[in-house]
Amino acid sequence: MSPQAEKQVLEALHQHTLGQDACTIGEVTEERYIRLTGIFGTSRILDLPYNEPLPRIC
Secondary structure (H helix, E strand, C coil): CCHHHHHHHHHHHHCCHHHCCCCCCCCCCCCCCCEEECCCCCEEECCCCCCCCCCCCC
C-alpha cells in the first residue's frame, strides 16, 4: 500500500469508535526475514521455529 493510501485508511479507521487507536505496525519489504524494532530503536531478527514440536490439539 502506498504511503498516501496508508494515511487515508488510518484516517477512515480513526473516524470509527473501535478504530481510534489504529496505527501502522510494520511494513513489507524485499528482505526475506522478519526484523523486530523495539521502542528504544533496537532491532533484532526474529528466528523461525525450525524443528520445534507443534502442540497437540487432539
